[in-house]
Amino acid sequence: MPFPDSADVGGELTVGGAASPFSAVYVAPAEESSPAEIEQVLVHELVHAAQFQQRVPQQVRTEIPDDHRSTRDAELVITSMLEGGAVYGSSVYTERHGLAIDPEIEVLERLYPNASAGTKLVWGPYYYGGQYIDSVAADPDDHWKVYEEPPVTMRQVLHGEGEPVLEPFEATLTSEDDNGSWEEIRQETMGEFVVRLVLETQLSTETSTDAASGWAYDRQLRVASDDESPDGHVWSVRFEDSANASTYATALASYLDARADSSEGTVSTVDDSNVSAADSNDSDVSNTTWYADEYAFTTATPDERTVALVGGPEAFVEAASVEATADGDPDMETETNTNIRLSVTDTRDENATQSVTAPGLSLGAVAGSVSASGVAAP
Structure with missing residues (x-):
């Protein structure tokens, strides 16, 4: 996850990471980062690498109606599906392999409610996206189906609703x-x-x-x-x-x-x-x-x-x-x-x-x- 306001992390989240569409994965640990923390972030970024290989960003974007696709809400949906999938994948990995660290989804559930509004804006796609995919995916292999019929509004991500509510205004x-x-x-x-x-x-x-x-x-x-x-x-x-x-x-x-x-x-x-x-x-x-x-x-x-x-x-x-x-x-x-x-x-x-x-x-x-x-x- 990105580094938010220091007051919101409580000494956790010491490892940074990034993945590119060109299959490059980067992990940036701090001196005090544990092997389990580094491994968890590596898994998170590897999920992103797999998403890029499967063209998940393009797939999710295509499912959003044309008149909503270029909005900030739609961009948040796409980010929620990408980050939610990575949070879900790293959390399942953490539990299955018994890493000496809380699953990412549990860390978010602990920190997010008391975070500042600015941090919540950044963490929202991780927090709500992870919850959404966890609620609809039976297992990591099955979670790929979520991208085939993704939510198209953040309202769907927040509430887990199947049908989008869209009443676009004309703008002139x-x-x-x-x-x-x-x-x-x-x-x-x-x-x-x-x-x-x-x-x-x-x-x-x-x-x-x-x-x-x-x-x-x-x-x-x-x-x-x-x-x-x-x-x-x-x-x-x-x-x-x-x-x-x-x-x-x-x-x-x-x-x-x-x-x-x-x-x-x-x-x-x-x-x-x-x-x-x-x-x-x-x-x-x-x-x-x-x-x-x-x-x-x-x-x-x-x-x-x-x-x-x-x-x-x-x-x-x-x-x-x-x-x-x-x-x-x-x-x-x-x-x-x-x-x-x-x-x-x-x-x-x-x-x-x-x-x-x-x-x-x-x-x-x-x-x-x-x-x-x-x-x-x-």
């Missing part, structure tokens, strides 16, 4: 602003795992897990302006039903309360340990703006299943509005397969308006301690 940027004050920089789909981790930077694991469950899809979008700094962000998360969306909305308000230095407007939150769908249905987080560092934040509910978080410079947040649309019609009567449109009206020019469909939020704006760049293929 249209501008009626001749001055071009806001421009799309990047858009992404993060998935349930990242939604959970962002909340967990401020809330308990139980609350964050409950709030992120029911995820159906999300889109994040980053926009920039030559006249404003920092960039503007919107993260729209759609859930299976209104109850799950309400639970998330209340947890999101609690998250913003914990993260913000100040706020204006109506703030309605509940005890972190008791956020539930039943409690959150009565929440009122509209007309609230939170302030943290150089960012302002607000929330919106463009339809009963979608919650949007808007963040950026105060001028952007004040000018932004989010609505659900069907085929470009803001007066649609159903939210099924609808898009989410962000309209930004430049307050310096009342005639300047831009629209963005299916927006989202960058991790850097929401939780600086969680870095998406920490996720990489083995």
Whole structure:
């Protein structure tokens, strides 16, 4: 496993390792590393070498639907299958050969729950991927079948669900602003795992897990302006039903309360340990703006299943509005397969308006301690 924050390892994980698609395997032990630790990491990397020989990364990627394949969530799925398979293989090897060390999957089960959010982002594919493959594979030889029909979302990896839940949004940027004050920089789909981790930077694991469950899809979008700094962000998360969306909305308000230095407007939150769908249905987080560092934040509910978080410079947040649309019609009567449109009206020019469909939020704006760049293929 990669070396995370030193405070999260408790003196364990002293051996580093890597494998390349060209069948090269590297092991980097420390002076205090035991032979059993070195052997376990070697086995982990040899599993990767076998995965590359069998073209597992390509096989898993091919099974992910085209409109989801290039997302961050999909990359996490691919990494989870690769690292989960290696964790599973090394753990079985450790037990069968009686190595004087705990199996890798047990080490993760011991360390992961108390790790920082940044470490959890890196370890997540190992932890949840290993659990997923352990739950569906009868033995090491049989585990190769997992790659033939792999999960396609991190929601499946987290919950062991067979059928994916995918409701992709369309994402377009249209501008009626001749001055071009806001421009799309990047858009992404993060998935349930990242939604959970962002909340967990401020809330308990139980609350964050409950709030992120029911995820159906999300889109994040980053926009920039030559006249404003920092960039503007919107993260729209759609859930299976209104109850799950309400639970998330209340947890999101609690998250913003914990993260913000100040706020204006109506703030309605509940005890972190008791956020539930039943409690959150009565929440009122509209007309609230939170302030943290150089960012302002607000929330919106463009339809009963979608919650949007808007963040950026105060001028952007004040000018932004989010609505659900069907085929470009803001007066649609159903939210099924609808898009989410962000309209930004430049307050310096009342005639300047831009629209963005299916927006989202960058991790850097929401939780600086969680870095998406920490996720990489083995």
